[in-house]
Amino acid sequence: MTTECVTVGKSVTRIDAAEKVTGSVQYVDDLPFGPSLLYGKLLHSPHAHALIKHLDATKALALPGVKAVVSGKDTPKPIGLYLKDRTIFPIDRVRYVGEVVAGVVATSEEIAEKALELIEVDYELLPAVFDPYLAAQPDAPLLHPDLGKYEVVNFVFPEPGTNVSEHFKLRKGDVDAAWPKCTAIIEDTFSLPQIQHVPIEPHIAVARWDKDNQVTLWAASQSPFAQRDLIAQSLDIPHGDLRVIAPYVGGGFGGKAGISIEANVVVMARAVKGTPVKVRMTREEEFLSTNVRQSLVGKYKIGVDGEGNLTAMQVEYYFGGGSSNEYGTNIARAAGYSCTGPYDCPNVKGDSRCVYTNTQIGSAMRGFGMPEIHWGLEQIMDRLADQIGMDRVEFRKRNCVRTGDTIVTGMKMPAIDLIKCIDLAAKGIGWGKKEAPTGPNKLRGKGIAIMWKAPAMPPNPGSSAIIRFNEDATANVFVGGQELGQGTFTVMAQIAAETLGIPYESIRMTVNPIDTRYSPYEWQTVASRLTWSMGNAVKAAAEDARFKILDTVAKYWKEDIKDLDIKNGVVVSYKSEREQPLKKMVVYGLPNENYEGWQGGPIVGSGKFMPTYVTNLDPDTGQGTRAVVHYTVGAQAVDLEVDTETGIVEVLKIVSAYDVGKAINPDLVLTQIEGGAVHGMSSAFEGYIYDEKGKMLNHSLVDYKIATSMDAPRKIQGEIVESAVEDGPYGARGVGEHVMVQTAPAMANAIADALGIRFNHLPLSAEKIYLAMLEKGIV
Amino acid sequence: MLHEITFKVNDETVTLAVKSHHTLLKALREQLGLTGAKIGCENGECGACTVLMDGEPVNACLVLAVEAEGHSIETIENLNKSGELHPLQKAFVKNNAIQCGFCTPGMLMMAKGYLAKNPNPTEDEVREALVGNLCRCTGYIRIIESVLEAAKEVA
Numbered sequence: 001m002t003t004e005c006v007t008v009g010k011s012v013t014r015i016d017a018a019e020k021v022t023g024s025v026q027y028v029d030d031l032p033f034g035p036s037l038l039y040g041k042l043l044h045s046p047h048a049h050a051l052i053k054h055l056d057a058t059k060a061l062a063l064p065g066v067k068a069v070v071s072g073k074d075t076p077k078p079i080g081l082y083l084k085d086r087t088i089f090p091i092d093r094v095r096y097v098g099e100v101v102a103g104v105v106a107t108s109e110e111i112a113e114k115a116l117e118l119i120e121v122d123y124e125l126l127p128a129v130f131d132p133y134l135a136a137q138p139d140a141p142l143l144h145p146d147l148g149k150y151e152v153v154n155f156v157f158p159e160p161g162t163n164v165s166e167h168f169k170l171r172k173g174d175v176d177a178a179w180p181k182c183t184a185i186i187e188d189t190f191s192l193p194q195i196q197h198v199p200i201e202p203h204i205a206v207a208r209w210d211k212d213n214q215v216t217l218w219a220a221s222q223s224p225f226a227q228r229d230l231i232a233q234s235l236d237i238p239h240g241d242l243r244v245i246a247p248y249v250g251g252g253f254g255g256k257a258g259i260s261i262e263a264n265v266v267v268m269a270r271a272v273k274g275t276p277v278k279v280r281m282t283r284e285e286e287f288l289s290t291n292v293r294q295s296l297v298g299k300y301k302i303g304v305d306g307e308g309n310l311t312a313m314q315v316e317y318y319f320g321g322g323s324s325n326e327y328g329t330n331i332a333r334a335a336g337y338s339c340t341g342p343y344d345c346p347n348v349k350g351d352s353r354c355v356y357t358n359t360q361i362g363s364a365m366r367g368f369g370m371p372e373i374h375w376g377l378e379q380i381m382d383r384l385a386d387q388i389g390m391d392r393v394e395f396r397k398r399n400c401v402r403t404g405d406t407i408v409t410g411m412k413m414p415a416i417d418l419i420k421c422i423d424l425a426a427k428g429i430g431w432g433k434k435e436a437p438t439g440p441n442k443l444r445g446k447g448i449a450i451m452w453k454a455p456a457m458p459p460n461p462g463s464s465a466i467i468r469f470n471e472d473a474t475a476n477v478f479v480g481g482q483e484l485g486q487g488t489f490t491v492m493a494q495i496a497a498e499t500l501g502i503p504y505e506s507i508r509m510t511v512n513p514i515d516t517r518y519s520p521y522e523w524q525t526v527a528s529r530l531t532w533s534m535g536n537a538v539k540a541a542a543e544d545a546r547f548k549i550l551d552t553v554a555k556y557w558k559e560d561i562k563d564l565d566i567k568n569g570v571v572v573s574y575k576s577e578r579e580q581p582l583k584k585m586v587v588y589g590l591p592n593e594n595y596e597g598w599q600g601g602p603i604v605g606s607g608k609f610m611p612t613y614v615t616n617l618d619p620d621t622g623q624g625t626r627a628v629v630h631y632t633v634g635a636q637a638v639d640l641e642v643d644t645e646t647g648i649v650e651v652l653k654i655v656s657a658y659d660v661g662k663a664i665n666p667d668l669v670l671t672q673i674e675g676g677a678v679h680g681m682s683s684a685f686e687g688y689i690y691d692e693k694g695k696m697l698n699h700s701l702v703d704y705k706i707a708t709s710m711d712a713p714r715k716i717q718g719e720i721v722e723s724a725v726e727d728g729p730y731g732a733r734g735v736g737e738h739v740m741v742q743t744a745p746a747m748a749n750a751i752a753d754a755l756g757i758r759f760n761h762l763p764l765s766a767e768k769i770y771l772a773m774l775e776k777g778i779v
Numbered sequence: 780m781l782h783e784i785t786f787k788v789n790d791e792t793v794t795l796a797v798k799s800h801h802t803l804l805k806a807l808r809e810q811l812g813l814t815g816a817k818i819g820c821e822n823g824e825c826g827a828c829t830v831l832m833d834g835e836p837v838n839a840c841l842v843l844a845v846e847a848e849g850h851s852i853e854t855i856e857n858l859n860k861s862g863e864l865h866p867l868q869k870a871f872v873k874n875n876a877i878q879c880g881f882c883t884p885g886m887l888m889m890a891k892g893y894l895a896k897n898p899n900p901t902e903d904e905v906r907e908a909l910v911g912n913l914c915r916c917t918g919y920i921r922i923i924e925s926v927l928e929a930a931k932e933v934a
Binding site for chain 2: 013014016017018019020021022023024025026027029030032197198199200201202248249250251252253280282283483484485486487667668671674675676677678679700701702706707708709710712713716
């Protein structure tokens with residue numbers, strides 16, 4: 001019996017390619033809702049921190065065409081994923097410039113916009129705080145006096161009476177006793193501003209609340225099931241009466257995970273029962289009023305002994321969580337249990353805090369805390385290597401985590417090969433070779449950085465799948481995870497085909513849209529978890545269907561099921577060498593001898609997966625048996641040059657090597673590696689700019705630039721390492737987020753190589769770099 | 780105020796009543812049901828709504844519907860009208876130059892319009908031609924490669 005895979009491990013064509021290149025694929029905004037469709041617009045707070053004393057919508061409601069105005073009085077019950085610290089519309093307080101205060105429903109967008117100007121709100125201004133470190137100090141203005149009364153999951157630890165919504169503590173060994181043993185110690189502070197996901201498709205939701213209280217929400221969503229759960233709880237809708245329909249998403253990156261405007265739109269639809277209401281965020285609103293990546297102030301003290309062994313690490317992370325930390329608490333937690341980065345160190349003291357600030361809500365974004373903490377970590381590792389005179393690559397290989405290590409939380413490291421990733425990245429970039437600049441007035445350098453990241457989730461997020469056969473032996477595969485561009489539907493089809501023993505071409509992914517009424521449950525499309533978790537569910541469903549088929553044929557042939565297999569859509573017996581095509585029998589079954597009765601029937605397989613082995617951690621030490629399911633690790637090397645006349649950085653080449661366990665579709669892994677490298681590069685130049693009152697200033701794609709076709713490096717070399725994980729389908733684990741985690745510090749390390757200058761604070765703007773060169777006397 | 784305009788869309792003549800301030804993008808999407816051109820910024824900053832106007836790529840969000848009077852518009856829906864994928868579409872599929880797909884229609888129309896003017900571009904020229912079409916997923920390299928590959932087919 002051969003175990004070689006037929007479909008898994010092959011770079012088959014994307015299952016969604018044809019509909020995407022022809023423009024026929026429908027996103028939420030492309031769905032028809034008929035002429036009765038109403039339009040919603042949102043009123044945003046002009047103040048960073050204020051009490052809402054009075055809200056009067058009388059004049060707005062008097063405007064012809066205005067159907068309803070809703071606000072905090074309509075949404076008394078809290079909402080939130082990990083910490084229920086907000087209501088759908090704010091009741092008595094706004095906490096950032098841009099926060100949604102009220103919603104208008106009207107017959108046209110123009111009328112709704114006019115009505116916004118007619119809503120009168122009396123505010124009483126309060127002092128605001130924007131910097132997460134300052135916000136965590138005892139004298140900071142308090143954003144949530146009710147913290148402590150909010151419902152919270154049992155693995156998040158808010159500190160009532162402060163702005164700290166989560167404080168994760170990691171204690172291992174004894175750092176104080178270890179400092180004297182260190183030959184070199186670096187102590188420094190690093191920071192990152194808020195950045196935006198900038199999906200090309202803005203946030204959009206359409207809702208209809210029928211007169212019989214059946215509710216439908218169409219949303220550009222990474223999380224249709226989580227949104228159903230959160231909205232159902234907050235608005236007292238039975239889960240079975242709330243239907244979330246989510247077609248393909250035009251880019252997510254975490255920004256469409258959890259909840260943002262969707263609940264607001266449902267409340268607006270409730271006010272005009274029977275008629276659908278559509279809200280599409282403008283690009284300006286995307287920047288001002290949707291979720292962002294949290295800011296971070298990171299304070300590090302790291303020491304090594306004379307042989308280059310990491311000896312002690314003390315880190316303090318202050319995440320700027322924004323006005324609500326309902327999702328963001330878990331980012332600080334993830335940064336806490338992974339606080340060392342991919343390193344083995346005997347003495348660790350880590351404190352990771354999520355802190356309320358008067359800024360946009362900090363929520364999930366590709367990397368979920370890891371790009372933030374690696375920014376400082378990976379620069380300090382370079383500096384420590386330099387101080388003790390060790391090569392930067394050798395230093396990392398000496399200290400990085402290996403399979404079987406007892407890592408910082410006390411769990412055993414599942415199979416990884418980070419050393420191989422480092423070697424591939426170093427080799428690909430030509431480590432140790434100094435390259436000549438491509439022209440005059442340019443300085444060139446190389447840098448490397450490594451990373452780790454575990455799926456950051458509750459301990460028990462579930463996946464499920466259903467497989468249903470058709471007469472011609474094609475199979476419909478139903479899942480509830482979302483296609484954001486990462487290629488998950490293609491990967492699921494490959495896993496299903498491989499496990500069933502039928503051709504890839506026979507699979508029909510029945511997934512567009514994901515519909516909570518018909519699709520099997522999936523927690524959320526986040527945490528790079530689908531290939532692994534949903535893949536396990538699809539594999540289980542395929543095994544279930546396969547067993548039912550083989551059981552039928554075994555009875556028909558009167559053979560032992562153990563001797564049977566399915567190959568290319570045909571059941572074969574290794575014992576009798578008989579063959580039975582799947583066609584027809586997967587629906588009609590097979591007759592007994594002389595047609596005295598029948599076996600089998602329509603084949604439907606179902607499967608589920610939920611990790612059952614993750615444990616909570618000790619609240620005082622962060623120690624426990626198994627903090628996470630597993631880690632994905634990787635290395636990135638960058639070759640770049642700096643224009644000494646302008647300070648502009650041009651990235652020439654990026655080499656990325658990641659251990660994905662098993663590449664179900666190698667070319668799709670490479671597309672993640674390439675796209676992620678450019679996303680990571682772009683992130684190093686991005687950042688929210690605020691005025692002193694907390695208003696974001698660069699709220700357009702002209703002022704907030706993302707990488708264009710001219711900025712993309714000439715060459716991105718992807719390398720795939722495969723150390724199979726025990727708990728993944730065919731050994732696979734996720735890689736979608738990891739590919740951008742350490743790009744910014746790899747670039748900073750390359751800039752240091754080129755200029756001899758270190759930058760502790762993102763973004764790496766040309767102005768900042770030019771002024772630093774000026775100060776150093778390079779220009 | 781409503782204006783009656785007559786123009787060609789994907790080789791067919793259409794007459795529409797449009798409001799003065801409505802864009803070509805709104806007319807295409809809401810009145811003609813051609814939703815391939817996407818709304819990404821409504822400010823000419825992202826390129827997701829790129830269509831061809833007399834063969835020239837334009838941001839349909841920056842063209843008023845009334846300005847289309849007498850002109851010929853081509854959208855993504857026309858690119859494989861023959862039933863077979865256009866060489867650009869084939870190259871995008873072959874090279875996995877698509878992820879979420881939201882920028883893809885605009886990217887393809889920009890590339891088509893550009894290749895009509897410059898059938899043998901260099902890599903640098905393609906990069907420059909696509910600079911107004913933002914993509915957050917792919918990192919552009921496969922898109923650039925696909926356009927260069929398709930250029931050989933089209934030329």
